[in-house]
Amino acid sequence: MTTPKLRRLVQLLARLPGVGEKTAQRYVLYLLAADPSIARDLGEELSRLHETIRPCDECGNLAEADGQSPLLCQVCRDDRRDPALLCVVGRVQDLLAIERTGTMRGRYFVLGKLLSPLDGVGPESLPIPRLKQKIARDGVRELIVATPPSVDGEATALLLKRELDGVGIPLTRIASGVPHGGDLEFADPITMGRALSGRQRL
Amino acid sequence: MRAQHVSALSVRSFRNIAQADVSLGPRFNVVSGDNGQGKTSLLEAVYVALTSRSFRATKIEESIAFGATQALVRARIDSDDGARWQSVGLRRGGRDLRLDDKRPRSSSEFATRAPVVVFHPGEISLSAGSGAERRRLLDRVALFSSPSAGDELARYTRAVRSRQAALESRGAGSSDLGEWEELSAVHGARVVEARRRALAALAEVAQSTFGELLPEVRFDLVYSATAPSDVADFASELRRSRSIDVRRGSASIGPHRDDLRLELGGKASRRTASQGQHRAIVLSLKMAELAAVGALSSLRPVLLLDDVSSELDRARSTALFSLLSRASGQVLLSTTRPEIIETTGDRVDFVVRAGAISPL
Numbered sequence: 290m291t292t293p294k295l296r297r298l299v300q301l302l303a304r305l306p307g308v309g310e311k312t313a314q315r316y317v318l319y320l321l322a323a324d325p326s327i328a329r330d331l332g333e334e335l336s337r338l339h340e341t342i343r344p345c346d347e348c349g350n351l352a353e354a355d356g357q358s359p360l361l362c363q364v365c366r367d368d369r370r371d372p373a374l375l376c377v378v379g380r381v382q383d384l385l386a387i388e389r390t391g392t393m394r395g396r397y398f399v400l401g402k403l404l405s406p407l408d409g410v411g412p413e414s415l416p417i418p419r420l421k422q423k424i425a426r427d428g429v430r431e432l433i434v435a436t437p438p439s440v441d442g443e444a445t446a447l448l449l450k451r452e453l454d455g456v457g458i459p460l461t462r463i464a465s466g467v468p469h470g471g472d473l474e475f476a477d478p479i480t481m482g483r484a485l486s487g488r489q490r491l
Numbered sequence: 492m493r494a495q496h497v498s499a500l501s502v503r504s505f506r507n508i509a510q511a512d513v514s515l516g517p518r519f520n521v522v523s524g525d526n527g528q529g530k531t532s533l534l535e536a537v538y539v540a541l542t543s544r545s546f547r548a549t550k551i552e553e554s555i556a557f558g559a560t561q562a563l564v565r566a567r568i569d570s571d572d573g574a575r576w577q578s579v580g581l582r583r584g585g586r587d588l589r590l591d592d593k594r595p596r597s598s599s600e601f602a603t604r605a606p607v608v609v610f611h612p613g614e615i616s617l618s619a620g621s622g623a624e625r626r627r628l629l630d631r632v633a634l635f636s637s638p639s640a641g642d643e644l645a646r647y648t649r650a651v652r653s654r655q656a657a658l659e660s661r662g663a664g665s666s667d668l669g670e671w672e673e674l675s676a677v678h679g680a681r682v683v684e685a686r687r688r689a690l691a692a693l694a695e696v697a698q699s700t701f702g703e704l705l706p707e708v709r710f711d712l713v714y715s716a717t718a719p720s721d722v723a724d725f726a727s728e729l730r731r732s733r734s735i736d737v738r739r740g741s742a743s744i745g746p747h748r749d750d751l752r753l754e755l756g757g758k759a760s761r762r763t764a765s766q767g768q769h770r771a772i773v774l775s776l777k778m779a780e781l782a783a784v785g786a787l788s789s790l791r792p793v794l795l796l797d798d799v800s801s802e803l804d805r806a807r808s809t810a811l812f813s814l815l816s817r818a819s820g821q822v823l824l825s826t827t828r829p830e831i832i833e834t835t836g837d838r839v840d841f842v843v844r845a846g847a848i849s850p851l
Contacts (some may be wrong), residue, residue: 301603314607332806381664404653404659404667404670404685405653406653406654406656406660406661406671407649407653407656411657411660411661411665411667412665412666412667440646440649440650440653440678441649441653443674444650444653444667444670444671444674447669447670447673447674448666448667448670451669451670477596477597477600478638478639479597479639479642482638482639
């Protein structure tokens, strides 16, 4: 890259996850060669991104700002959802993954982070008081804990279990095991082990 | 046991080896050269290609050649099933592992495909040193006896370090300590279980080898656990040691503090054994590792013998030759004196000079 402006743009793009300098350069050269409207539209959307897309006031999912208050996401606006079933996830990505299954008929609560003292995240950094309020207000009758099966995710699940002990609703934990449609022989030993220990009665 | 061997090795910017492409023999490969020329680096490159870890540096990035930004080692492994490739790319801050050009699911999967056992001069600490080397021995063998051992150890380590971080940043009253203690206990107990299985696989050969070398004294291997085996008891003992652990800077109990206690005639060998006894113990443990890893993987391990050298260290050489005579698979050994190496069967000789490797 020859000019300072181009170098700056490459460096900005290279900060995106999964994008290195070479890929960033490819993007810039593409944007220069393609229809100028592509770069213009992209720039306009990006410059307004933080004003238009904000966390849902109710659950923390992504929501589009429309000047109304409180700001609600698609899921929280959907009347057909069962408010008594609440699924707690760590990140918005995890919510989107569950939504793609089309089987979740309840609502969500996004923690935003997982317990991780090594990264300076303690219990006080988690929105547990807000979660308790939501459970009481919406009359939640089952809480699905869908934090990831990592050590931090498990610790967060245990913390929720203890914090919500007195709330008096059943907590369930998502299962972990072999992927659908896969042959058992291709499952790695750890996943297979978890599937076995989490087996269910036929 | 199925045979397998490293038939070709490519090395780029690894320690003082700028570039090397070597064809190796299926049996004995004798690497000679003066000290500091790169013999150990070549053996280390094989070890890295097969396990993604080094037996020398604690930080693998240290093995990237001076002035280079990345290093690569790539091994072709031949067996009855055909040829396959394993490679490790090293960058500062990361490793890139490939099995036949695909990312392995885990570093344990990578490290167990082509078993390798290394015997190098520093390993006298297996018998005479602190517990770290002995725990590593058990954890290496455990990868073969319990497929989830590597994952459990990583989870245990994360949990127990998280507990320590919580203790040190928020004190003994911080509310998430119970969660970390429960997870430390759950995964810690599984680590201990895997190590006990690994020890069971090692003990018999270790004792019989030692008995052949020094029949007059009894050799025992005992797993010495610092934490209760019951998960709930383990967790409550962690709870009780919170205030001590804040001061000492780490958890006072758990698999990271356990030891494989080696006893000669019922006494801990670490302090009481003679030099000769230490050597016999190390050789017995290495023989046992070779046998255990072979039996558990059903593959003949590659044996790396570093620095089979001078007559000055006669006892050690005797031990090494005895190991050599029992290794039925591929052997790579480095020496300053190739003429003293007696081998039976196929042998290929190499010379290493200033990081350049050439067949003799």
